[in-house]
Amino acid sequence: MPYSFYWKVSGDDHHPYIGKTVDVEKFIVKNHPLDKWECCGGLKSKGKVYAYVYVVDNKVVGGTSFPYGVEDAGLVGGYWSLDGRE
Numbered sequence: 001m002p003y004s005f006y007w008k009v010s011g012d013d014h015h016p017y018i019g020k021t022v023d024v025e026k027f028i029v030k031n032h033p034l035d036k037w038e039c040c041g042g043l044k045s046k047g048k049v050y051a052y053v054y055v056v057d058n059k060v061v062g063g064t065s066f067p068y069g070v071e072d073a074g075l076v077g078g079y080w081s082l083d084g085r086e
Helices: 004-010
Strands: 023-029 049-056 058-068
Touching: none
Parallel strands: none
Antiparallel strands: 023 049, 049 058
């Protein structure tokens, strides 16, 4: 806690990384499944996606994604898996 929610979204087990440093690399990417995300009467991605990649001991161990341009819209529920699955 409080970040175990993000691990559950990505479908990865966070237990092996307890007590280790997890670096989070943030990217803005194109050609992602959430590029054309739309919801809730007008909210939509601006053709790009934030990708957060979790790295432990120089190995990618998980990540999440979020539609670019809607971060201030007050969405409840938060992030998607790295590949855009809900």
